[in-house]
Amino acid sequence: MDSIKNQKSKQFNKMSGWDQGNVYVSGGGGISGSRALNDQSTNSSVDIQTKFLQFIREWKNQDNSFIYRDQLSQRYNLEQYYLEVNLDHLDQFDSNLSYQVLNKPNEVIPLFENAAKLAVKQMKFKIELKDINDIQVVFVNSQDSTSIRSLKSNHIAKLIKISGIVVSASRTQPRPVLLVAKCRVCGHQLNINVSPGITLNPLPAICDEGQNKGLQCGNSPYHILSDRSKFVNQQLLKLQESPDTIPTGEMPRHIQLSLDRYLVEKVTPGTRISVLGVFGIYTGANVGKKREVAGSATIRTAYIRALGITSDTDKGGRYTVFFTPKEEDQFRKFSKRPDLYQIMADSIAPSIYGHKDIKKAITCQLFGGSSKKLPDRMKLRGDINLLLLGDPGTAKSQLLKFVEKVAPISVYTSGKGSSAAGLTASVIREPSTGEFYLEGGAMVVADGGVVCIDEFDKMDVNDRVAIHEAMEQQTISIAKAGITTILNSRTSVLAAANPVYGRYDDMKSAGDNIDFQATILSRFDLIFVVRDPRIKERDQSIANHVIGIHMSGTSGNSSNELDINFLKKYISFCRSRCSPRLSDDAIEALKNHYVSIRATVRQKQDEDGQVSAIPITIRQLEAIVRISESLAKMSLSTTATNQHVMEAIRLFTISTYDAITTNNAVGEQITPQLLQEVVNAENILKKRIPIGSKVGIRNLTSQLNGQLSPFAIRKALDILVKREEFDYVLQGKAVIRKN
Incomplete structure (x- = not known):
């Protein structure tokens, strides 16, 4: 019995997404104190799951409709195994329950999803609990978004909301939920529950079963049996700050998003979105190569495990704003x-x-x-x-x-x-x-x-x-x-x-x-x-x-x-x-x-x-x-x-x-006086320049500076060239009279 409770506790710790060490209780006698703490944790989890089930079954909107119960039933019949929950409704139902979701999402969201499965079981009596598909809980709320550059260490493992622009999207790939591994030497099979989000290789480095039997299984003996394992879809996005929120002189910040199951393939690069998710960390790929830098081995890369996405642009590409x-x-x-x-x-x-x-x-x-x-x-x-x-x-x-x-x-x-x-x-x-x-x-x-x-x-x-x-x-x-x-x-x-x-x-x-x-x-x-x-x-x-x-x-x-x-x-x-x-x-x-x-x-x-x-x-x-x-x-x-x-x-x-x-432009109006000046300039230029001679335009402008404006001279030359009486030479820097 104790081993079963300890196994449940280990599974619960894995679901939370964080490494849990041994718990010691002073004055309690070691093992009995640990058992009491595990019993208390299990009882608390059961109470929270019961409240989530009660929320799904009993919450009614202003029209007295059981919106979540009906939504769950309709989507399950359509083989859409997810439930969209408004956190504002959850806060009105039980503020303590909403507080648990915001501050301990890694621990309580698996309980929420289990409660959704139980709700399906209660609505469909002929289905066994093991035959019910896993239900994904997707969240939305009305709170204001937090900027990417304001995310700090105190936000880790908390539910946050950020907004930005999707600048890149990876291909959808399978992510393991339950891995079945087998030792190549002794044949021992091991079931491994993989925590959600971005995780490294969860396979053990050694085979404990082989050591107990006196076998030398070697390092990394396990290989994955993919046909017996369970996978879900996962996609990675890069979210960048909106240009209007970037301070002058600053580089735009970006953060990686991890999407799974029914959230994948929902947005494309260029879409402005608001994301509700869990702020987490993982070991970056290049951390091990930078050990010469002091403290680099302890640095982790931040990312957000998305639990809900709202697009700020509609299908027509327009930015949607709500008005009072x-x-x-x-x-x-x-x-x-x-x-x-x-x-x-x-x-x-x-x-x-x-x-x-x-x-x-x-x-x-x-x-x-x-x-x-x-x-x-x-x-x-x-x-x-x-x-x-x-x-x-x-x-x-x-x-x-x-x-x-x-x-x-x-x-x-x-x-x-x-x-x-x-x-x-x-x-x-x-x-x-x-x-x-x-x-x-x-x-x-x-x-x-x-x-x-x-x-x-x-x-x-x-x-x-x-x-x-x-x-x-x-x-x-x-x-x-x-x-x-x-x-x-x-x-x-x-x-x-x-x-x-x-x-x-x-x-x-x-x-x-x-x-x-x-x-x-x-x-x-x-x-x-x-x-x-x-x-x-x-x-x-x-x-x-x-x-x-x-x-x-x-x-x-x-x-x-x-x-x-x-x-x-x-x-x-x-x-x-x-x-x-x-x-x-x-x-x-x-x-x-x-x-x-x-x-x-x-x-x-x-x-x-x-x-x-x-x-x-x-x-x-x-x-x-x-x-x-x-x-x-x-x-x-x-x-x-x-x-x-x-x-x-x-x-x-x-x-x-x-x-x-025309050769006119915005801001320039050809007045009758200016037009007459151009006509006078034509006559003066014909008298000034003999047939067959070549004259530089700059010299001509300086010689006639007292009589004509540079604009009138250039306009008159342009007209004479179009009449083929003059010709431009040397890329417009000089003219030659043809006839």
Whole structure:
């Protein structure tokens, strides 16, 4: 009888996941004291298991329904052997029981699972207890998450909740629960209960039975009988801190997750999750190789054994946020304002002067269009991609930084410091196991949000090509090291770049200034060419605005500004509650506009004799559709009307279309006075330069400095070259008059 109790005690200690030494009780007489302690522990375990069984059978919700009893019965009939328990309900039922789960999960959760098996036995009288499948208990609760960097030694063996982004996932592999081992020499069989989580080889190093018989079985004589052992599925994930929670200048922290049974294959890299699990430690693979470092032999690697996972992004890749009824009423009332569109645009980077149309386009990007899934399983993206291309010092990077702060999910990166693997995904080899697994890059981490790529033109051409699929199909296909899979990258791209020569060259067309392939340009819905014109009145206004910010510390336009937290929540609310579609009038207007702009661009190409750098394809028609839907979503409207389409066409016309058809840009207006100055410059240049002579452009500009502005000279030369009266030589540094 004593041996049976001692065996139960050993099994219970193994279930707890911690090494238990011998227990000595002073003044109790050795063995009798130990037996009394074991009896007390066994009785306590029986009481806890009885309370868990009572909770499963008797807990009722507000509708007087036995939710856990019904859930257990339904899922068991469907061969789904798990029970999802809300810890808030357990706390209301018995606060002491909830305290035991939070502080001693390794000891009491096996009792909870045994209670679930007993509950199935009581509901199904014809089934023997040994024939009932093991039930996994999965937990959820409403408590706030703890950051990964705040986990310390006092959290070990406690139930904790953390949140982050899954950056890599291993393959699902079998993990032993019960091992049946056999000695190769004496044939002795041994049953070993393996504790959950990440464990090392549990096989004994020597055979005690062989030593008792006088046999020399040697070291590590046991081998596993896999057909008699019991296994469950296990998967390892790497969880990384969310980018918005990482302090400035700090490297992102990550931690390993161990999932088993019905929690495996639930999430993919790029998914934001909240994990409820047991914080544990195990011996790392490289600890034994670092014994020369003082204390390294005692260092353990931390991990979390997941007991429940909640995804923070839905199947559409959107970040799910819960709103109170008061917030919902506030948002719906705000969406009815007639000046909503202007207020939203004024709230985008209010400290930056001007760029009103760019801010309106960024507002549309933050809300996004409606993604669609066709009957043939083809998907149409709803995310809007923007490219800001122009002179340095025009606040492009500041706009990207603001979007990173206000978007619900965002990642900021620089083109020079980003590789193809860093933006998409990479295949990593685990040093301890030698297994290959995927680790998602910036576009996978930002799934459901915005990726801000600064210095887009500084990226390597091969790295830039890697994001073609991610921008249009919104997937990343991987075929490396035997891994063939597809990751989701349902994200918008906001890119900033400089022209070929650093500054926009008036002497050259838009195609010569934009050093991008047509394949990447066609994937941007709107392309803004941002200029820094030298206009005295505009420079004075910008100077006053910047000095005012430095003096007062505010943008000076606080009446129309929204609080950044309110703006962030309102964007999440609209994205999660509204998915507009086009009206009949809007569809007709879109078709007519697309046909007309195709004809205009074709005519211009015939006149100039060269192909446009930015092609007009069906993607540009879809871009206007997405912008129209985002304008409707902004006001929580289910239908995109003709008015929304007209505004979308206006944004497209002043950005992408103007960059194709004219050499003008945002911020530069050709006035009648400037146009007359260009005409005068043509006549002066014809008189100044004889036929057949070659003149340097820099010398010509310095000679005519008192008569003409450099802008008028370069514009006039550009016009004369197009008429084939002049010709550029020496890469645009000199001209020669032909006739």
